[in-house]
Amino acid sequence: xxxAERHFQEKLAYETDCADVWAAINDGTIDFVLVxxxxxxxxSKAHIPGAINVPWREIHQERARELxxxxxxxxxxxxxxxxxxxxxxxxxxLGFPVKEMIGGLEHWIREGHPTEGRRPVERGQEKPADWGxxxxxxxxxxxxxxxxxxxxxxxxxxIVIPDATRxxxxxxxxxxxxxxxxxxxxxxxxxxxxxxxxxxxxxEAAWLAPMAPGEWNACxxxxxxxxxxxxxxxxxxxxxxxxxxxxxRV
Numbered sequence: 001x002x003x004a005e006r007h008f009q010e011k012l013a014y015e016t017d018c019a020d021v022w023a024a025i026n027d028g029t030i031d032f033v034l035v036x037x038x039x040x041x042x043x044s045k046a047h048i049p050g051a052i053n054v055p056w057r058e059i060h061q062e063r064a065r066e067l068x069x070x071x072x073x074x075x076x077x078x079x080x081x082x083x084x085x086x087x088x089x090x091x092x093x094l095g096f097p098v099k100e101m102i103g104g105l106e107h108w109i110r111e112g113h114p115t116e117g118r119r120p121v122e123r124g125q126e127k128p129a130d131w132g133x134x135x136x137x138x139x140x141x142x143x144x145x146x147x148x149x150x151x152x153x154x155x156x157x158x159i160v161i162p163d164a165t166r167x168x169x170x171x172x173x174x175x176x177x178x179x180x181x182x183x184x185x186x187x188x189x190x191x192x193x194x195x196x197x198x199x200x201x202x203x204e205a206a207w208l209a210p211m212a213p214g215e216w217n218a219c220x221x222x223x224x225x226x227x228x229x230x231x232x233x234x235x236x237x238x239x240x241x242x243x244x245x246x247x248x249r250v
Contacts, residue, residue, distance in 0.1 A: 014088075016073055016099045018108045025049060032071040032099070037087035039180055046117040048075065048108060056087035056181075064094050072098045076181060078106030083181040195222060 001009070024030040025048075034051035036043045043053040054063060056076075072091055076083035084100045091098045101108075105115070115121040162170040179187060199207075199218055207219045216224070 014099055016101050018101065018103050018111050018113060021048070021073060021101055022108075022111070022113045032073045033068050034101075035067070035072050035074045035087060035091075036105075037074050037076050037083040037181075038081070038105075042077070042180060044117055045119050046105065046109075046115040046121065048105065049114060049116050051075070054087070056083045056090060059087055059090040059094075061094060064091070064096065067096070070097070072096050073101050074098060075101040075108075076104050078104035080106075081181050191225070195225065 021034070024032070030050070034048055036047050036051045036053045037056040037059075038053070039055050040053055043051075047053070052067075054067070056074075072088075074084040074087045074091070076087075079102075081104060084104060088098045088100045103111075109115065109121050113121075161174045164171040176184070199222065202218060208217050210217050
C-alpha cells in the first residue's frame, strides 16, 4: 500500500459524510449513534433526526456510560466549528469506536436533508426561511446585509444580558454563553476585522442612527469597544508580566 493510499484509508476509517449518514437513516440501515456535540440551545433549534445531544465539554466517563454501545458518529455546526472533533477525541480516549461526520449540520442542510427541533428543515428545503437577513436585525441595515442571522448559532432571537452593575457574575456568564462553541480568544482576534467590515461605507447619518429604538448607534458601539480594549488590554498586559498572574474566573 502506498503512503497516499494509507493516508486516505486512515481518513475514511475515522470520517463519514452527510450523504452516507442520510443513506443509512433513509434506508433504515443505521448501525451507529449520532451525537450532536454542540450546546443544548443549538441542538434544540435544529438537529439531525435521531441524534442525541452531548456537548463536547460534557463528554467524560460518567456521562459516557449513558451512551448506547457501538459506533458513535459525532457532528457539530460545520467546517467553521470543531466541536465534533473535540467530542470524537474525548470519546476515543474513553475507548469508544467513533467517526466524525464532515460538513456538519451546515452541509447536511445544504444537501437538502431534513432536521428536527424548534426550527426544523423539511426534506429538500435548503435552509429555513428565517435564516437569512431579517428586517428586525440591526446588522441587516449595514452594508453587506445581515452577516450573523444566517448562522445557526446566532439565529434571530432576543438575547437577554443582565445588568453588569447589579448582576456582574450573571452578566459575564451570559456573555460567555453567547460564544457557543467558539473560542473566546479567536472571537476577540477576529473582532477588529468584523467591525471594519460592518462599518465600511457608513455615512455620517448612519454612524449616528440608533441600531434600533432605544439602542446605541454605531459610533457609540465602536467607542465602547475601544474603551473596553484599552482598559482590559492594559489589565491583561499587567497580568501577563507577573510571575504568577491572577486571571479572573466566572
